[in-house]
Amino acid sequence: MPVIFSLGDGAVTIDLGNQLSEALNGKVLAMNQWLRQHPFTGQKDIITAYSSLTLVFDPTLIKAHYRPAHTIFEWVRDQLLDAYHQSGATVSQAPVRHQIPVFYGGNDGPDLAALAAAKGMRAEELIHIHTATVYRVYMIGFLPGFAYLGEVDPLIAQPRKEKPVPVAAGSIGIAGSQTGIYPLPSPGGWNIIGRTPLQMFNPQSQFPVLLKAGDEVVFYPTQGL
Protein backbone atom coordinates (compact mmCIF):
# COMPACT_ATOMS: atom_id res chain seq x y z
CA MET A 1 0.00 0.00 0.00
CA PRO A 2 1.19 3.53 -0.63
CA VAL A 3 2.39 5.78 2.17
CA ILE A 4 0.90 9.28 2.32
CA PHE A 5 2.57 12.00 4.35
CA SER A 6 2.58 15.76 4.72
CA LEU A 7 5.36 17.81 3.09
CA GLY A 8 4.55 20.86 5.19
CA ASP A 9 1.11 22.47 5.40
CA GLY A 10 0.95 23.21 1.66
CA ALA A 11 1.91 19.86 0.10
CA VAL A 12 1.19 16.15 0.53
CA THR A 13 3.26 13.29 -0.91
CA ILE A 14 2.13 9.80 -1.87
CA ASP A 15 5.06 7.37 -1.94
CA LEU A 16 4.56 4.04 -3.69
CA GLY A 17 7.84 2.53 -2.46
CA ASN A 18 11.42 3.74 -2.46
CA GLN A 19 12.29 1.77 -5.63
CA LEU A 20 13.43 2.54 -9.13
CA SER A 21 10.73 0.59 -10.93
CA GLU A 22 8.99 1.09 -14.24
CA ALA A 23 5.71 -0.15 -12.78
CA LEU A 24 5.74 2.26 -9.82
CA ASN A 25 6.78 5.17 -12.06
CA GLY A 26 3.98 4.26 -14.49
CA LYS A 27 1.46 4.40 -11.65
CA VAL A 28 2.85 7.80 -10.53
CA LEU A 29 2.31 9.17 -14.04
CA ALA A 30 -1.19 7.68 -14.21
CA MET A 31 -2.13 9.42 -10.96
CA ASN A 32 -0.63 12.65 -12.33
CA GLN A 33 -2.78 12.35 -15.45
CA TRP A 34 -5.90 11.60 -13.41
CA LEU A 35 -5.33 14.57 -11.06
CA ARG A 36 -4.81 16.92 -14.01
CA GLN A 37 -8.03 15.67 -15.55
CA HIS A 38 -9.89 16.04 -12.24
CA PRO A 39 -8.36 19.12 -10.61
CA PHE A 40 -9.81 20.51 -7.39
CA THR A 41 -10.01 24.17 -6.40
CA GLY A 42 -6.73 25.12 -4.76
CA GLN A 43 -4.62 22.55 -6.63
CA LYS A 44 -1.41 24.41 -7.50
CA ASP A 45 1.24 22.01 -8.71
CA ILE A 46 2.14 18.34 -9.05
CA ILE A 47 5.69 17.07 -8.63
CA THR A 48 6.17 13.59 -10.05
CA ALA A 49 9.32 11.70 -9.13
CA TYR A 50 10.61 8.11 -9.50
CA SER A 51 8.05 6.47 -7.26
CA SER A 52 6.22 9.34 -5.60
CA LEU A 53 3.86 12.15 -6.40
CA THR A 54 3.59 15.42 -4.47
CA LEU A 55 0.49 17.55 -4.64
CA VAL A 56 1.01 21.24 -3.86
CA PHE A 57 -2.09 23.19 -2.87
CA ASP A 58 -3.46 26.38 -1.37
CA PRO A 59 -4.96 25.40 2.02
CA THR A 60 -6.95 28.64 2.29
CA LEU A 61 -8.71 28.10 -1.04
CA ILE A 62 -9.53 24.50 -0.14
CA LYS A 63 -10.95 25.59 3.19
CA ALA A 64 -13.08 28.33 1.64
CA HIS A 65 -14.33 26.16 -1.20
CA TYR A 66 -14.87 22.72 0.35
CA ARG A 67 -15.13 23.45 4.09
CA PRO A 68 -13.61 20.08 5.03
CA ALA A 69 -14.73 18.64 8.37
CA HIS A 70 -11.19 17.77 9.48
CA THR A 71 -7.76 19.09 8.52
CA ILE A 72 -6.81 20.19 5.02
CA PHE A 73 -4.10 17.50 5.15
CA GLU A 74 -6.72 14.78 5.62
CA TRP A 75 -8.85 16.22 2.84
CA VAL A 76 -5.93 16.26 0.38
CA ARG A 77 -4.90 12.77 1.51
CA ASP A 78 -8.36 11.57 0.50
CA GLN A 79 -7.94 13.20 -2.94
CA LEU A 80 -4.66 11.33 -3.37
CA LEU A 81 -6.24 8.04 -2.30
CA ASP A 82 -8.98 8.68 -4.86
CA ALA A 83 -6.40 9.34 -7.55
CA TYR A 84 -4.57 6.17 -6.53
CA HIS A 85 -7.68 4.02 -6.76
CA GLN A 86 -9.31 5.65 -9.77
CA SER A 87 -6.26 5.91 -12.04
CA GLY A 88 -5.03 3.05 -14.19
CA ALA A 89 -1.70 1.24 -13.97
CA THR A 90 -0.06 3.64 -16.38
CA VAL A 91 -0.86 6.56 -18.69
CA SER A 92 -3.11 5.86 -21.63
CA GLN A 93 -0.89 7.15 -24.46
CA ALA A 94 2.06 5.29 -25.98
CA PRO A 95 5.38 6.84 -24.94
CA VAL A 96 7.08 9.37 -27.21
CA ARG A 97 10.53 8.15 -28.33
CA HIS A 98 13.37 10.67 -28.82
CA GLN A 99 16.56 9.98 -30.78
CA ILE A 100 19.34 12.03 -29.23
CA PRO A 101 22.61 12.62 -31.14
CA VAL A 102 25.71 12.62 -28.94
CA PHE A 103 29.31 13.72 -29.42
CA TYR A 104 31.04 11.13 -27.22
CA GLY A 105 34.42 11.76 -25.56
CA GLY A 106 36.93 14.52 -26.06
CA ASN A 107 36.02 17.91 -24.63
CA ASP A 108 32.35 16.97 -24.90
CA GLY A 109 32.78 13.90 -22.69
CA PRO A 110 35.75 14.57 -20.43
CA ASP A 111 35.11 11.52 -18.21
CA LEU A 112 34.61 8.96 -20.99
CA ALA A 113 38.20 7.70 -21.15
CA ALA A 114 38.57 7.36 -17.37
CA LEU A 115 35.21 5.63 -17.02
CA ALA A 116 36.01 3.17 -19.82
CA ALA A 117 39.39 2.45 -18.23
CA ALA A 118 37.76 1.92 -14.81
CA LYS A 119 35.38 -0.57 -16.42
CA GLY A 120 38.21 -2.34 -18.29
CA MET A 121 36.80 -1.61 -21.73
CA ARG A 122 37.58 0.55 -24.73
CA ALA A 123 35.72 3.84 -25.14
CA GLU A 124 33.98 2.43 -28.25
CA GLU A 125 32.58 -0.46 -26.21
CA LEU A 126 31.24 1.91 -23.57
CA ILE A 127 29.60 4.04 -26.26
CA HIS A 128 28.13 0.90 -27.81
CA ILE A 129 26.66 -0.16 -24.48
CA HIS A 130 25.33 3.34 -23.71
CA THR A 131 23.58 3.53 -27.09
CA ALA A 132 22.13 0.00 -26.97
CA THR A 133 19.47 0.69 -24.33
CA VAL A 134 16.07 2.32 -24.75
CA TYR A 135 15.92 4.53 -21.65
CA ARG A 136 12.84 5.64 -19.80
CA VAL A 137 12.50 9.22 -18.57
CA TYR A 138 11.59 8.56 -14.93
CA MET A 139 11.38 12.16 -13.85
CA ILE A 140 12.34 15.76 -14.55
CA GLY A 141 13.94 17.64 -11.68
CA PHE A 142 17.07 19.38 -10.36
CA LEU A 143 17.12 21.91 -13.23
CA PRO A 144 14.48 22.98 -15.78
CA GLY A 145 14.24 20.04 -18.19
CA PHE A 146 16.84 17.81 -16.46
CA ALA A 147 15.74 14.26 -17.32
CA TYR A 148 16.60 11.33 -15.07
CA LEU A 149 16.89 8.32 -17.38
CA GLY A 150 17.17 4.67 -16.41
CA GLU A 151 18.60 2.28 -16.28
CA VAL A 152 22.09 1.99 -17.68
CA ASP A 153 23.65 -1.43 -18.25
CA PRO A 154 25.35 -2.53 -14.98
CA LEU A 155 28.58 -2.84 -16.99
CA ILE A 156 28.82 0.97 -17.23
CA ALA A 157 27.10 2.04 -13.99
CA GLN A 158 29.33 4.30 -11.89
CA PRO A 159 28.74 6.31 -8.70
CA ARG A 160 28.78 10.08 -9.01
CA LYS A 161 31.99 11.98 -8.38
CA GLU A 162 32.93 13.11 -4.87
CA LYS A 163 32.85 16.80 -5.75
CA PRO A 164 30.72 18.63 -8.32
CA VAL A 165 32.55 20.32 -11.20
CA PRO A 166 31.27 22.78 -13.84
CA VAL A 167 29.28 20.96 -16.51
CA ALA A 168 28.29 22.36 -19.95
CA ALA A 169 24.72 22.50 -21.25
CA GLY A 170 23.83 19.36 -23.21
CA SER A 171 26.29 17.18 -21.25
CA ILE A 172 25.33 13.54 -20.84
CA GLY A 173 26.37 11.86 -17.63
CA ILE A 174 26.16 8.63 -15.68
CA ALA A 175 25.43 8.48 -11.94
CA GLY A 176 24.84 5.06 -10.45
CA SER A 177 22.41 3.26 -12.73
CA GLN A 178 21.02 6.57 -14.04
CA THR A 179 22.00 8.57 -17.07
CA GLY A 180 20.90 12.15 -17.66
CA ILE A 181 21.28 15.25 -19.77
CA TYR A 182 22.19 18.67 -18.33
CA PRO A 183 19.86 21.26 -19.92
CA LEU A 184 21.86 24.23 -18.58
CA PRO A 185 25.45 24.84 -17.54
CA SER A 186 25.61 23.83 -13.88
CA PRO A 187 27.88 22.34 -11.24
CA GLY A 188 27.37 18.59 -11.37
CA GLY A 189 28.83 15.34 -10.08
CA TRP A 190 27.79 12.98 -12.86
CA ASN A 191 30.44 11.24 -15.01
CA ILE A 192 30.25 13.15 -18.29
CA ILE A 193 30.70 10.91 -21.34
CA GLY A 194 29.36 13.13 -24.12
CA ARG A 195 27.27 16.10 -25.13
CA THR A 196 24.24 16.59 -27.35
CA PRO A 197 23.78 19.65 -29.56
CA LEU A 198 20.01 19.44 -29.02
CA GLN A 199 18.51 22.14 -26.84
CA MET A 200 16.88 20.41 -23.86
CA PHE A 201 15.46 23.64 -22.42
CA ASN A 202 14.28 26.58 -24.50
CA PRO A 203 12.43 29.18 -22.42
CA GLN A 204 11.17 30.98 -25.55
CA SER A 205 9.32 27.89 -26.81
CA GLN A 206 5.69 27.20 -26.01
CA PHE A 207 6.88 23.84 -24.62
CA PRO A 208 10.17 24.84 -23.00
CA VAL A 209 11.43 21.35 -22.21
CA LEU A 210 12.14 18.60 -24.72
CA LEU A 211 11.73 15.52 -22.53
CA LYS A 212 8.85 14.57 -20.25
CA ALA A 213 8.43 11.88 -17.65
CA GLY A 214 7.35 8.65 -19.36
CA ASP A 215 9.11 9.44 -22.67
CA GLU A 216 11.73 7.10 -24.14
CA VAL A 217 15.24 8.09 -25.16
CA VAL A 218 17.75 6.43 -27.46
CA PHE A 219 21.24 7.91 -27.87
CA TYR A 220 23.27 7.61 -31.06
CA PRO A 221 26.85 8.70 -31.70
CA THR A 222 27.41 11.53 -34.13
CA GLN A 223 30.49 13.30 -35.44
CA GLY A 224 28.70 16.54 -36.16
CA LEU A 225 27.63 17.94 -39.51
Added chain:
Amino acid sequence: MSLTIIKPGLLDTIQDLGRPGYSCWGINPGGVMDGYAARIANMLVGNDPGAAVMEIHFPAAQILFEQNALISITGADFTPTLNDNELVSTWRPIVVRRNTILHFPQWVQGSRCYLAVHGGFCVPQWLDSYSTNLKAGVGGFHGRKLEKGDELPFKENSIYFAGLLKETREYQPLNWRVDTGRTYQLPHEIKITTGHEWSQLSAASQRDMLDSNFIIHPFSDRMGYQLRGVPLKRQVNTELLSSGVSFGTVQLLPDGQLILLMADHQTTGGYPRVAHVISSQLPKLAQLRPSDSIQFQLVDTPTAEELLFSQEHELSIIQRACHDHLNQLVW
Protein backbone atom coordinates in the same frame (compact mmCIF):
# COMPACT_ATOMS: atom_id res chain seq x y z
CA MET B 1 5.97 56.07 -16.50
CA SER B 2 9.05 54.38 -15.21
CA LEU B 3 11.86 54.24 -12.73
CA THR B 4 15.54 53.80 -13.48
CA ILE B 5 18.25 52.00 -11.54
CA ILE B 6 21.01 54.59 -11.18
CA LYS B 7 23.22 52.40 -9.00
CA PRO B 8 22.76 48.62 -8.78
CA GLY B 9 22.34 46.75 -5.50
CA LEU B 10 23.67 43.37 -4.43
CA LEU B 11 20.67 41.39 -5.64
CA ASP B 12 17.52 43.21 -6.72
CA THR B 13 15.06 41.28 -8.86
CA ILE B 14 11.50 41.48 -10.10
CA GLN B 15 9.34 38.85 -8.40
CA ASP B 16 5.73 37.94 -7.79
CA LEU B 17 4.07 35.13 -5.85
CA GLY B 18 5.81 32.53 -7.99
CA ARG B 19 5.27 30.17 -10.87
CA PRO B 20 3.57 27.07 -9.51
CA GLY B 21 2.33 24.46 -11.95
CA TYR B 22 5.49 23.66 -13.92
CA SER B 23 7.32 21.31 -11.59
CA CYS B 24 6.67 18.52 -14.10
CA TRP B 25 9.19 20.34 -16.32
CA GLY B 26 11.67 20.79 -13.50
CA ILE B 27 10.80 24.49 -13.34
CA ASN B 28 10.60 25.59 -9.72
CA PRO B 29 7.94 28.02 -8.47
CA GLY B 30 10.44 30.61 -7.17
CA GLY B 31 8.84 33.97 -6.42
CA VAL B 32 9.30 36.31 -3.48
CA MET B 33 10.98 35.03 -0.31
CA ASP B 34 8.59 36.95 1.98
CA GLY B 35 5.13 36.60 0.50
CA TYR B 36 3.49 38.43 3.39
CA ALA B 37 5.53 41.62 2.93
CA ALA B 38 5.27 41.49 -0.86
CA ARG B 39 1.49 41.10 -0.79
CA ILE B 40 1.07 43.98 1.65
CA ALA B 41 3.37 46.18 -0.48
CA ASN B 42 0.94 45.65 -3.36
CA MET B 43 -2.17 46.14 -1.23
CA LEU B 44 -0.85 49.47 0.08
CA VAL B 45 -0.71 50.89 -3.45
CA GLY B 46 -3.99 49.36 -4.59
CA ASN B 47 -2.53 46.53 -6.66
CA ASP B 48 -3.52 42.91 -6.95
CA PRO B 49 -1.45 41.06 -4.30
CA GLY B 50 0.21 39.09 -7.09
CA ALA B 51 1.47 42.10 -9.07
CA ALA B 52 5.18 42.32 -9.86
CA VAL B 53 7.30 43.89 -7.09
CA MET B 54 11.01 44.57 -6.68
CA GLU B 55 12.74 42.35 -4.12
CA ILE B 56 15.68 44.29 -2.71
CA HIS B 57 18.66 43.02 -0.71
CA PHE B 58 21.24 45.08 1.16
CA PRO B 59 23.31 46.91 -0.12
CA ALA B 60 20.35 48.10 -2.16
CA ALA B 61 19.96 49.88 -5.48
CA GLN B 62 19.54 53.61 -5.95
CA ILE B 63 16.38 54.32 -7.86
CA LEU B 64 15.28 57.40 -9.80
CA PHE B 65 11.54 57.92 -10.25
CA GLU B 66 11.02 59.49 -13.63
CA GLN B 67 7.33 59.99 -13.00
CA ASN B 68 5.18 60.80 -10.03
CA ALA B 69 4.37 57.50 -8.40
CA LEU B 70 2.44 55.95 -5.55
CA ILE B 71 4.85 53.51 -3.90
CA SER B 72 5.25 51.41 -0.77
CA ILE B 73 8.21 49.69 0.85
CA THR B 74 7.68 46.69 3.15
CA GLY B 75 9.70 43.89 4.70
CA ALA B 76 13.24 44.63 5.85
CA ASP B 77 14.19 48.10 7.07
CA PHE B 78 17.12 49.49 5.07
CA THR B 79 16.28 53.14 5.99
CA PRO B 80 14.56 54.08 2.72
CA THR B 81 15.53 57.69 2.04
CA LEU B 82 14.38 60.18 -0.59
CA ASN B 83 16.83 62.66 -2.10
CA ASP B 84 19.55 62.19 0.51
CA ASN B 85 17.71 63.47 3.53
CA GLU B 86 14.09 62.46 3.84
CA LEU B 87 13.75 59.18 5.70
CA VAL B 88 10.43 57.58 4.75
CA SER B 89 8.48 55.01 6.69
CA THR B 90 7.94 51.44 5.63
CA TRP B 91 4.59 49.60 5.49
CA ARG B 92 2.92 52.78 4.28
CA PRO B 93 1.80 54.26 0.94
CA ILE B 94 3.87 57.24 -0.22
CA VAL B 95 3.37 59.57 -3.18
CA VAL B 96 6.73 60.58 -4.68
CA ARG B 97 7.34 63.39 -7.15
CA ARG B 98 9.11 62.79 -10.44
CA ASN B 99 12.90 63.11 -10.38
CA THR B 100 13.02 61.91 -6.78
CA ILE B 101 15.82 59.48 -5.90
CA LEU B 102 15.18 56.58 -3.51
CA HIS B 103 18.15 54.99 -1.78
CA PHE B 104 18.81 52.82 1.24
CA PRO B 105 21.87 54.03 3.15
CA GLN B 106 21.77 51.83 6.23
CA TRP B 107 20.75 48.36 7.26
CA VAL B 108 18.54 48.27 10.36
CA GLN B 109 16.80 44.91 10.30
CA GLY B 110 15.62 42.12 8.08
CA SER B 111 17.01 40.60 4.94
CA ARG B 112 14.94 41.74 1.97
CA CYS B 113 12.48 44.54 1.33
CA TYR B 114 9.79 44.94 -1.29
CA LEU B 115 9.10 47.97 -3.43
CA ALA B 116 5.68 48.15 -5.03
CA VAL B 117 4.44 50.87 -7.40
CA HIS B 118 0.81 51.62 -8.14
CA GLY B 119 -0.11 49.64 -11.25
CA GLY B 120 2.80 47.23 -10.84
CA PHE B 121 5.96 46.88 -12.91
CA CYS B 122 5.36 46.24 -16.57
CA VAL B 123 7.52 43.25 -17.48
CA PRO B 124 6.47 40.29 -19.64
CA GLN B 125 5.19 37.16 -17.93
CA TRP B 126 6.94 33.85 -18.48
CA LEU B 127 4.78 30.79 -17.74
CA ASP B 128 2.13 32.96 -16.07
CA SER B 129 4.52 34.71 -13.69
CA TYR B 130 6.67 37.84 -13.40
CA SER B 131 9.22 36.11 -11.17
CA THR B 132 12.89 36.11 -12.14
CA ASN B 133 14.36 32.61 -12.44
CA LEU B 134 18.06 33.45 -12.11
CA LYS B 135 19.31 29.92 -12.78
CA ALA B 136 17.39 29.57 -16.03
CA GLY B 137 17.99 33.24 -16.89
CA VAL B 138 14.34 33.88 -17.69
CA GLY B 139 11.34 35.75 -16.27
CA GLY B 140 11.20 39.10 -14.49
CA PHE B 141 13.44 41.74 -16.05
CA HIS B 142 15.37 39.87 -18.80
CA GLY B 143 15.90 36.90 -16.47
CA ARG B 144 18.52 38.66 -14.38
CA LYS B 145 19.12 40.93 -11.43
CA LEU B 146 18.70 44.64 -11.99
CA GLU B 147 21.72 46.59 -13.27
CA LYS B 148 22.64 50.22 -13.70
CA GLY B 149 20.56 51.96 -16.34
CA ASP B 150 17.69 49.45 -16.29
CA GLU B 151 14.44 51.24 -16.87
CA LEU B 152 11.32 49.66 -15.41
CA PRO B 153 8.03 50.92 -16.78
CA PHE B 154 4.88 50.94 -14.66
CA LYS B 155 1.66 49.47 -15.90
CA GLU B 156 -0.41 52.50 -14.93
CA ASN B 157 0.03 56.14 -14.20
CA SER B 158 -0.47 57.37 -10.65
CA ILE B 159 -2.07 60.56 -11.93
CA TYR B 160 -4.83 60.62 -9.31
CA PHE B 161 -2.35 60.51 -6.49
CA ALA B 162 -0.06 63.26 -7.81
CA GLY B 163 -2.65 65.79 -6.65
CA LEU B 164 -1.82 64.82 -3.07
CA LEU B 165 1.70 66.24 -3.36
CA LYS B 166 2.14 69.55 -1.62
CA GLU B 167 4.07 72.04 -3.70
CA THR B 168 6.98 72.30 -1.37
CA ARG B 169 7.54 68.62 -0.82
CA GLU B 170 9.16 65.86 -2.82
CA TYR B 171 6.94 63.24 -1.32
CA GLN B 172 3.80 62.78 0.70
CA PRO B 173 3.23 59.75 2.93
CA LEU B 174 -0.45 58.87 3.18
CA ASN B 175 -1.82 58.81 6.66
CA TRP B 176 -2.17 55.09 7.32
CA ARG B 177 0.22 52.23 7.77
CA VAL B 178 -0.01 48.47 8.25
CA ASP B 179 0.69 46.91 11.63
CA THR B 180 2.28 43.52 10.94
CA GLY B 181 0.89 42.05 14.14
CA ARG B 182 2.27 38.66 15.07
CA THR B 183 3.94 37.81 11.78
CA TYR B 184 7.51 38.85 12.65
CA GLN B 185 7.35 38.48 16.42
CA LEU B 186 9.89 36.21 18.15
CA PRO B 187 12.03 36.21 15.01
CA HIS B 188 14.29 33.33 16.08
CA GLU B 189 11.56 30.89 17.04
CA ILE B 190 10.60 28.94 13.96
CA LYS B 191 7.67 26.55 14.12
CA ILE B 192 7.96 23.25 12.26
CA THR B 193 5.93 20.14 11.64
CA THR B 194 7.65 16.76 11.47
CA GLY B 195 8.88 15.47 8.14
CA HIS B 196 8.53 11.91 6.88
CA GLU B 197 12.04 10.94 8.03
CA TRP B 198 11.74 12.65 11.44
CA SER B 199 11.18 9.24 13.05
CA GLN B 200 14.49 8.03 11.63
CA LEU B 201 16.40 10.52 13.78
CA SER B 202 17.74 9.08 17.02
CA ALA B 203 15.86 10.19 20.15
CA ALA B 204 18.89 12.28 21.15
CA SER B 205 18.94 13.98 17.73
CA GLN B 206 15.21 14.73 17.94
CA ARG B 207 15.87 16.40 21.28
CA ASP B 208 18.90 18.25 19.88
CA MET B 209 16.88 19.55 16.98
CA LEU B 210 14.26 21.02 19.30
CA ASP B 211 16.46 22.10 22.21
CA SER B 212 19.57 23.56 20.60
CA ASN B 213 20.26 26.58 18.43
CA PHE B 214 21.10 26.47 14.75
CA ILE B 215 23.04 29.26 13.09
CA ILE B 216 22.38 30.40 9.52
CA HIS B 217 25.67 29.97 7.64
CA PRO B 218 26.89 32.77 5.31
CA PHE B 219 26.60 30.29 2.45
CA SER B 220 22.83 30.82 2.31
CA ASP B 221 20.76 32.34 -0.45
CA ARG B 222 17.35 32.36 -2.13
CA MET B 223 17.70 28.62 -2.81
CA GLY B 224 18.34 27.57 0.77
CA TYR B 225 19.73 28.35 4.20
CA GLN B 226 22.59 26.15 5.36
CA LEU B 227 22.40 25.69 9.12
CA ARG B 228 25.21 24.94 11.54
CA GLY B 229 24.52 23.21 14.84
CA VAL B 230 24.84 19.93 16.70
CA PRO B 231 25.26 17.21 14.05
CA LEU B 232 22.13 15.07 13.93
CA LYS B 233 22.11 11.30 13.46
CA ARG B 234 19.81 9.23 11.32
CA GLN B 235 19.43 5.69 12.60
CA VAL B 236 19.05 4.10 9.18
CA ASN B 237 21.16 4.71 6.12
CA THR B 238 18.89 3.68 3.28
CA GLU B 239 19.34 6.00 0.32
CA LEU B 240 16.22 7.83 -0.74
CA LEU B 241 15.17 8.21 -4.34
CA SER B 242 14.68 11.84 -5.34
CA SER B 243 11.20 13.10 -4.65
CA GLY B 244 9.28 16.35 -4.26
CA VAL B 245 10.35 19.03 -1.77
CA SER B 246 8.78 22.34 -0.84
CA PHE B 247 9.57 25.86 0.40
CA GLY B 248 10.32 25.31 4.08
CA THR B 249 11.47 21.69 3.87
CA VAL B 250 14.30 20.95 6.34
CA GLN B 251 16.67 18.34 4.91
CA LEU B 252 19.36 16.40 6.75
CA LEU B 253 22.67 16.36 4.87
CA PRO B 254 25.07 13.38 5.05
CA ASP B 255 27.36 15.29 7.45
CA GLY B 256 24.53 15.67 9.99
CA GLN B 257 23.88 19.36 9.29
CA LEU B 258 20.55 20.80 8.14
CA ILE B 259 19.53 22.77 5.08
CA LEU B 260 16.32 24.80 4.90
CA LEU B 261 14.87 25.03 1.40
CA MET B 262 13.79 28.54 0.42
CA ALA B 263 11.92 30.13 -2.52
CA ASP B 264 14.34 29.14 -5.29
CA HIS B 265 14.70 25.52 -4.17
CA GLN B 266 14.86 22.72 -6.75
CA THR B 267 11.64 20.82 -7.39
CA THR B 268 13.04 17.50 -6.11
CA GLY B 269 15.64 16.31 -3.64
CA GLY B 270 17.03 13.08 -2.24
CA TYR B 271 18.00 14.00 1.33
CA PRO B 272 15.88 12.94 4.31
CA ARG B 273 13.10 15.42 5.10
CA VAL B 274 13.22 15.71 8.86
CA ALA B 275 10.86 18.69 9.19
CA HIS B 276 8.98 21.47 7.41
CA VAL B 277 8.74 25.09 8.48
CA ILE B 278 5.04 25.97 8.62
CA SER B 279 3.82 28.36 5.90
CA SER B 280 2.83 31.20 8.22
CA GLN B 281 6.41 31.41 9.51
CA LEU B 282 8.13 31.54 6.13
CA PRO B 283 7.92 35.38 6.04
CA LYS B 284 9.74 35.55 9.37
CA LEU B 285 12.31 33.02 8.17
CA ALA B 286 12.81 34.99 4.94
CA GLN B 287 13.82 38.03 7.00
CA LEU B 288 16.58 36.20 8.94
CA ARG B 289 20.21 36.71 7.93
CA PRO B 290 23.48 34.80 8.00
CA SER B 291 24.75 34.32 11.58
CA ASP B 292 21.21 34.67 13.00
CA SER B 293 20.19 31.77 15.19
CA ILE B 294 17.07 29.62 14.96
CA GLN B 295 15.28 27.57 17.60
CA PHE B 296 12.81 25.09 16.20
CA GLN B 297 9.46 24.51 17.87
CA LEU B 298 7.36 21.51 16.99
CA VAL B 299 3.65 22.00 16.30
CA ASP B 300 1.07 19.61 14.86
CA THR B 301 -0.66 19.92 11.49
CA PRO B 302 -3.98 21.36 12.81
CA THR B 303 -2.02 24.11 14.60
CA ALA B 304 0.02 24.87 11.46
CA GLU B 305 -3.18 25.13 9.43
CA GLU B 306 -4.90 27.35 12.02
CA LEU B 307 -1.94 29.73 12.15
CA LEU B 308 -1.97 29.99 8.35
CA PHE B 309 -5.73 30.68 8.26
CA SER B 310 -5.39 33.36 10.88
CA GLN B 311 -2.58 35.04 8.91
CA GLU B 312 -4.61 34.85 5.71
CA HIS B 313 -7.61 36.30 7.51
CA GLU B 314 -5.48 39.19 8.72
CA LEU B 315 -4.24 39.77 5.15
CA SER B 316 -7.79 39.88 3.84
CA ILE B 317 -8.66 42.54 6.42
CA ILE B 318 -5.55 44.56 5.48
CA GLN B 319 -6.45 44.29 1.81
CA ARG B 320 -9.98 45.57 2.40
CA ALA B 321 -8.75 48.43 4.59
CA CYS B 322 -6.11 49.51 2.04
CA HIS B 323 -8.70 49.42 -0.70
CA ASP B 324 -11.20 51.52 1.27
CA HIS B 325 -8.60 54.10 2.30
CA LEU B 326 -7.35 54.57 -1.27
CA ASN B 327 -10.87 54.81 -2.66
CA GLN B 328 -11.80 57.55 -0.23
CA LEU B 329 -8.78 59.55 -1.36
CA VAL B 330 -9.45 59.25 -5.03
CA TRP B 331 -13.16 59.92 -5.08
